[in-house]
Ligand SMILES: NC(=O)C1=CN([C@@H]2O[C@H](COP(=O)(O)OP(=O)(O)OC[C@H]3O[C@@H](n4cnc5c(N)ncnc54)[C@H](O)[C@@H]3O)[C@@H](O)[C@H]2O)C=CC1
């Protein structure tokens with residue numbers, strides 16, 4: 001499939017008339033062919049108009065048709081073949097095995113949402129039958145279902161160019177909910193974005209859906225994203241990226257005449273608590289495993305373990321020694337973009353220059369665009385006194401905070417901003433200590449895990465990949481897993497509608513064979 005550098009607007013491919021830009025080969029900094037042309041305000045207008053036009057018919061597609069569409073998108077992505085992986089490797093600097101795995105995750109995610117759609121449980125059908133004889137007042141017939149919110153703008157992430165990008169989790173969950181998607185390509189991987197965008201476009205056509213179900217817009221800068229979020233037809237926004245970018249989009253959406261929700265996944269340092277018995281029995285093993293998680297993908301994961309908390313003592317010394325030794329052997333790895341590499345170097349330099357911070361270890365030095373892993377330590381007093389030490393350094397850098405006791409670990413956790421994940425390393429003898437920390441962690445994070453690290457998010461039904469601000473803009477939800485569909489749904493009640501006018505999900509005969517809540521009780525189809 002040739003990459004043309006065009007915007008995909010509904011069924012059309014149009015060369016934008018905005019600023020021209022090229023993808024950059026992450027490993028060398030060289031420009032790649034072809035030139036991409038930024039969309040214009042007229043392109044944004046056209047994509048949003050088509051999405052709005054498609055909305056009513058797309059959201060009422062049958063569950064089976066919508067599920068098949070999601071599967072067709074998955075198949076079309078696979079059908080691109082190796083060209084997708086090769087282009088993505090060049091644009092992102094990520095290795096083949098990682099990207100092949102990420103493609104599998106992307107396709108699996110689309111198929112999981114196909115299953116969610118077929119199941120129909122997301123419609124949350126509820127029926128409170130009329131009680132005409134009720135005294136003192138009769139009860140009306142009330143029925144509820146969830147409907148799609150409207151066209152969704154999706155901003156692809158630089159660090160997951162497939163699974164969190166054009167046809168990633170935000171797009172899959174929005175399409176599953178019944179929302180058309182206008183995607184804004186990340187400028188770091190426009191070629192990858194176009195290839196995937198064309199696969200979605202092809203699936204829309206193949207399934208006979210209205211063309212406005214999907215569009216893809218390009219931009220060298222931020223104007224297209226700003227215009228998209230400001231457009232009155234966009235009903236919600238999905239974003240993964242920097243705190244600055246996410247907050248800017250939240251502000252743009254809030255400033256609209258009709259504000260809309262922005263589901264932004266932003267910064268997180270993902271505290272890891274090493275409890276005393278575990279440290280004593282296997283501190284060195286944990287240290288080595290930690291370095292594996294820290295340096296995965298050059299540390300460019302929002303779930304990266306950026307903060308280690310433990311009580312000072314020989315157990316922690318063992319962890320630090322083993323982690324430092326393992327880190328010292330880590331090869332520097334190409335980072336996603338020169339900008340992200342520069343930001344990483346600046347974050348590491350700031351920690352190195354901080355008089356309260358000790359540099360424990362550095363990975364092997366690398367080339368111009370490669371991130372050199374780093375491990376630092378500080379005291380709990382210093383950490384609590386300097387809020388900059390709790391800021392995300394995006395890349396393979398982490399800070400060990402030596403605490404005098406468990407109460408101080410708790411105090412540090414209490415002071416942290418919202419996080420995506422927290423990990424506890426514990427043995428059975430640590431259960432009481434862990435139990436005391438759980439309420440704090442529940443308030444601070446979206447996912448609590450034991451004897452592991454948060455990198456590598458499982459895509460499933462019980463996953464929460466979210467967390468209180470600033471991990472995300474709205475900690476009540478998730479961007480990974482089937483629950484993500486609820487970001488793009490809204491409940492509607494139907495009072496006293498004649499059977500003929502009721503949506504299929506709520507008709508007496510239950511033609512969709514849904515589990516429904518009738519008078520508050522779960523009722524199986526056919527019961
Ligand atoms: N926590 C996380 O999951 C991630 C964090 N990052 C952080 O973000 C930094 C920059 O990485 P990027 O991926 O380029 O993130 P970014 O936030 O700068 O850009 C993400 C997307 O949002 C758009 N955007 C950014 N600011 C905008 C604005 N004011 N108005 C409209 N659109 C806007 C960009 O064009 C891009 O499409 C990294 O160095 C890292 O610190 C990046 C990726 C993931």
Ligand SMILES: O=C(O)CCC(=O)C(=O)O
Nearest residue numbers: 300301302303455456457
């Ligand atoms: O760890 C993962 O698998 C996903 C991480 C993530 O969501 C991100 O880095 O943006």
